[in-house]
Amino acid sequence: MKKTGILIGAILAILLAGCSNKSSNSNNSSKSSSNGYQITGNSSSDQYQNVITNGRYLTSKARGVGISQNSDNLLNLKSFENGLTQLSKTKYSPNNYIFREGQLLSSTTVEKWLSRQSKSNSLGLNPESNGQTDPNKRNPIYVQQLEEQDYMKQENGKLVLSGITIGIGMNRKDYYQKEQYGATYTTDISEAKMIAEGRQAAVKVLQRLRSSGKVANNVPIMIAMFQQASNDSLVGGSFYSYTYVKSGSTINSWQSLNTKSYILPTTANTSLPNDNDETSFESFKKQVQNFFPNLAGVTAQAEYNNKELQGMHVNITTQFYSETEITAFTQYLATAARNYLPSGIPIDITVKGSDGDIQSFLAKTAKQSTYYTHVFSSY
Amino acid sequence: MKKTGILIGAILAILLAGCSNKSSNSNNSSKSSSNGYQITGNSSSDQYQNVITNGRYLTSKARGVGISQNSDNLLNLKSFENGLTQLSKTKYSPNNYIFREGQLLSSTTVEKWLSRQSKSNSLGLNPESNGQTDPNKRNPIYVQQLEEQDYMKQENGKLVLSGITIGIGMNRKDYYQKEQYGATYTTDISEAKMIAEGRQAAVKVLQRLRSSGKVANNVPIMIAMFQQASNDSLVGGSFYSYTYVKSGSTINSWQSLNTKSYILPTTANTSLPNDNDETSFESFKKQVQNFFPNLAGVTAQAEYNNKELQGMHVNITTQFYSETEITAFTQYLATAARNYLPSGIPIDITVKGSDGDIQSFLAKTAKQSTYYTHVFSSY
Structure with missing residues (x-):
């Protein structure tokens, strides 16, 4: 399963960016077979190389979903993605792993997961609407954004999925309209509630990934929890905890983070x-x-x-x-x-x-x- | 005269930026006396240090005139100023000279020089209006912009004016309106005419500077001629010739430049x-x-x-x-x-x-x- 997780055919041409003292090495980047994968050079040893397929960057299967989730404050997206990559480096070293944009979760899947539960959407990580519009009575949206990052290793000329990071962005403030184009109201969410809801969501996400048939049981999955900044913030939000599940579908512990x-x-x-x-x-x-x-x-x-x-x-x-x-x-x-x-x-x-x-x-x-x-x- | 050209009192605190391998050297930049001059560190050996007075950059006496002269294509201003500094480096090495924004020619002076000759403005470098509005019959504006750069040396704790560069921007196309807010017309100027008019202007500028009482006879003056790019150009203009007058008020020869x-x-x-x-x-x-x-x-x-x-x-x-x-x-x-x-x-x-x-x-x-x-x- 590990080796068949993600099958890639053909030639794997590795572009070495080289450190600043090495001289240029002709035109490696043109070695791309019709079905081939390439890897971008890393411009420094603490950056990941990336996957290119047929001369084109392999974009996320959920490309663009993050922007729509964070349209009111794009700083949240920047903080979220930068932080997620930084955290991943503590488990998947850029020296051994290659970064690939998430290929397991599609836009449709992520959008369903981020929606409310409903008759038509049993997969929603957010609670069903209770019909209330009062800030303190309604069920808010707790889970605001979700992103998958894949970490690959090269084995026998193939790229093998060898680690996954999932970031989950949680609201402390849920902004909503009572009517379309109407005024914006806010439901405040306590820190304790945010943490509890986030852990429940993480459990579901982990189980769904393991049972998807796309991830081997022994591929580690890191899940990192992010608190969204408010819409008027001039800095993005920050990660407050993470779990690293080496195998299986059980979360045994959470490590807290204190970045701000x-x-x-x-x-x-x-x-x-x-x-x-x-x-x-x-x-x-x-x-x-x-x-x-x-x-x-x-x-x-x-x-x-x-x-x-x-x-x-x-x-x-x-x-x-x-x-x-x-x-x-x-x-x-x-x-x-x-x-x-x-x-x-x-x-x-x-x-x-x-x-x-x-x-x-x-x-x-x-x-x-x-x-x-x-x-x-x-x- | 040389030493009295520009008298500067008090302490001269030199900020050494140092090259990238040197360690930081505490807080030199705070050493500024009440009347003192400072010099900005140069971040590399091919850049000039600059003059700071009372903690503030010594801006040009004609500050902002260049922007109004080039308002239709600011790329001309960028090309003009970058080129002027580069040319100056061939005569006044950044290792020995300190850059100072022009202090001899004021906004009023530069504006007068760039205007047409008239009863009220005998100093205009551009010809009197002949009353015509036809593109081929009117007298165009030949001289579009003019900028002074000063190059200083440190002598006995004082900054002494030791070289001047004057850039003169010439039109190949003169844009004008027949009536205020009206359509824009263009008078084309031949290359030969541009060169001839530019040389005449240069002679006058040189003589005026020497006779101003502000420049010693033995301070070299470089005059560099620039062809303005058209308003719709996506690159700025370029310098086509220069003269370097070591002393006196006579231009003996022009060196041509072929940058484009x-x-x-x-x-x-x-x-x-x-x-x-x-x-x-x-x-x-x-x-x-x-x-x-x-x-x-x-x-x-x-x-x-x-x-x-x-x-x-x-x-x-x-x-x-x-x-x-x-x-x-x-x-x-x-x-x-x-x-x-x-x-x-x-x-x-x-x-x-x-x-x-x-x-x-x-x-x-x-x-x-x-x-x-x-x-x-x-x-």
């Missing part, structure tokens, strides 16, 4: 887990926002695991009057970021003009102390 | 100076545009010096349905670009979603064989 994202500058009602990070950011902001006679807007997203800062995305917007101003500002930012922003974490800085177009960009990895800089130019 | 920018894919009426580059681009395009079931748009700007390709800016637009698709596409591009795009030149690739937002970005310098990649993410 914040927006800087913080508001009166919020504060960062670590005050020093806020001070660093404020110093940086002060340093750069008066660089030009016109003020620059400086905000950031910061991600924490427990009390520890994991990374930052900094956004800067200002009005530029010349290319030389953009270049000078970017150089100045490289120095200011090094001097004021926290070290030892990945940080990127995006600089936009008043029209919203990106003008320059700076980034460092956790290990780097200086920033890579790029000014977007034109001939 | 192209858009790829080329149209039926245009072709690249080198067919191989077109083949490379077409192969790359074909390879990436079918990566997803939906088609990706692939275009590029290419710059040539004579028949030699100097660099490319590649733009790719496609619709993404997930973060994992963006990551996979970016990895694939890194391989495809290495295999198909020309080597030995700087290339950057910008990937945008169907909403126009940047999703990822790849770049290499002339010397690098592999691409730096960055996916724009969100927490």
